Amino acid sequence: MAQSKLLVDSNSYFRLAQNIHPLLSTPFGKEQYTLYPHEDLTFELERSPRLRTKFHWFMEAGYVENRKRKLQLGKKDRAAIQDNFDHIWAYIQDEQLNPLEVDTRILAAALQLEIPVVTDDRDMREVADIFEISWISSMELMKMMLDANHIDIEKIRQVAAQWRYENEWPYGGWEKEYSKLFGEKPPKE
Amino acid sequence: MSKQLNIPLVSSTAEAQGLTQTAIAAQLEVTKAAVSKWLTGKSHPRPPELLKLGKLLGLGYKDLTIESKAEPLIAFRRRASCKTTPKHINRAKAMGRCLEPLTSYLDFDPFLAPGYLKDPNLGYEYIQKLVTTLRREMNLSDHEPIGFKDLINKFRDQQAVLIPTLWGKKDKHENALHIYLSESKTTWIYLNLDSEIHDFKFWMAHELAHVLSVNLLEQDQLDLAEDFADRFAGALLFPEAAAKTVYKEYAKARSDRGRTKVLMETGSEYTISPNSVYQELKQYAEVHEQPFTELDNKVLFPAINQFNKKFPTLSEHLFDGETPSANSFMRVAQEQFDTHFYKALGEYVRKTNAPPSAISRMIDVPLLDARAYHEALTTAG
Secondary structure, three states: OOOEEEEEOHHHHHHHOOOOOOOOOOOEOOOOEEEEEOOOHHHHHHOOHHHHHHOHHHHOHHHHHHHOOOOOOOHHHHHHHHHHHHHHHHHHHHOOOOOOHHHHHHHHHHHHHOOOEEOOOHHHHHHHHHOOOOEEOHHHHHHHHHHOOOOOHHHHHHHHHHHHHOOOOOOOOHHHHHHHHHOOOOOOO | OOOOEOHHHHHHHHHHOOOOHHHHHHHHOOOHHHHHHHHOOOOOOOHHHHHHHHHHHOOOHHHHEOOOOOOOEEEEOOEOOEOOOHHHHHHHHHHHHHHHHHHHHOOOOOOOOOOOOOOOOOOHHHHHHHHHHHHHHOOOOOOOOOOHHHHHHHHHHOOEEEEEEOOOOOOOOOOEEEEEEOOOOEEEEEEEOOOEHHHHHHHHHHHHHHHHOHHHHHOOOHHHHHHHHHHHHHHHHOOHHHHHHHHHHHHHOOOHHHHHHHHHHHHHHHOOOHHHHHHHHHHHHHHOOOOOOOOOHHHHHHHHHHHHHOOOEHHHHHOOOOOOOHHHHHHHHHHHHOOOHHHHHHHHHHHHOOOHHHHHHHHOOOHHHHHHHHHHHHHHO
16 A cells, blocks of 8 residues: 655654654554655754754664655656745745744645645644645644554653653643543653 | 735736636636636735646746835855855845844934945955054054954944854855845844854954945945955955065065965964965055965965864854853853844844744744744743
8 A cells, every 4th residue: 555655844853753763764554654754854953063962862873774765756846846935935934924944845845745744833834724735743643653553652651751851842732632632641751 | 914916927927828717717726706806906816826826827926926025135255166046045035034023122323324335346445545444443553453342343333233143164155144124224244153263253354344335235236245345354354554564574485384384373363364364465465566476275275274273163262162052152142242132032032922933034043942042032031
């Protein structure tokens, strides 16, 4: 069966990849959901010494290896993605919206490839909604993984505990969504 | 900002491609009535429809819509090995647009605008006279090295906003960026503190030249603006009188080794790159029709690299080689560069509840870094 691809943004990657490993290129569920990173993921980290310190695991061999497989894009797709990007980015600036250039590139790719983006960023979601690009949150992704027996509830608790420990909330009110999705309160730490 | 469809261009492009309203409607999966309303100005296509329309007609967003605001003016320092691409320019313009809301938080004189040069040009004599005048205003003789504070004070006088940043070591031209917003008549200068300390001073002097010659940017004379800024920077940091003295030593040296030694020692004394010294000596000799022994690049550049290795970058110097917390970075930036940028940014963020992504776009840092700034700024108030 063909894969159902999902594109993961850098923040969701950082929130999930350390604990759910290998996060990328590993199909799960009946639909063969498979996560891919965007090309700019490594670039983001390389330009920030602070991020390199915070996410020290990022350069460990297993994670580097897991990020190697990228979405295969033909010339036509690349050109169309660039057109989408130019248009959406100009719109964002005009309307003084907040998504970043790197996020806009992800949205542009998702629009062309007609695949959902995994993101917790409300600004990115706002633009995704405007351009009718589908998205899911990190927690919704974990729920899909749980339902497909790809991960268990222990793993989800471990992820949430780390978010709490690192003050790395996906967004305000995430605990409510957690309880709704998983039928229990998130762990303390 | 309310935008309008560029109806004349859309209509003529569609006509040239033989696309009727019915054909457009079919391609975009909307009704013909909807297309008719767009093309008569009765309604505006929704964003996804506008995007599809642009793709169909081969028109970008800027073509499809009518622009009303003045664009930010950008100056990038040119480097022989590095082209400034439209991507660089667009990115800088986007940063410029984000800065506009901050202008009301700046504490500059609300009545007086700073002056600029009447007729900036590349004449050696003109530039030397100009830098002599500026040095007098800074209470410096022709032989005294210019300090960072002298330059910083001049930026303040000119009501230019300095934005110190930590962008990592860059080989290209991304160590400084100059943005002029013509509507608010404000100048914003990004300075990457992860630069070599000697190059950094040159970048600052270069940017000061752009501030003084902003009319060149307004007149779209970008090449002249860049050439002027380079020559001004060299002359301000190492003027003719100093070049005259050092030229004698350089001319006396009997070997390449002796000549590079003169360049290194002078670079150290003035805290400028030996290459700046070399260029100024060469120019001095040319103008005064004196002989000059050129150095081969294979001699000069390795010597400069060795020279640079002896010194920390500016950020290493300011933060003892550590990565500073957002709080400590902004405090040091404010103290050392006498800039009120981060103070203004803090007031803006607190008053408007601007999210971290707004900070990320303004100072071009990754979102997770911007969060640290955001937290520091929102708790500071």
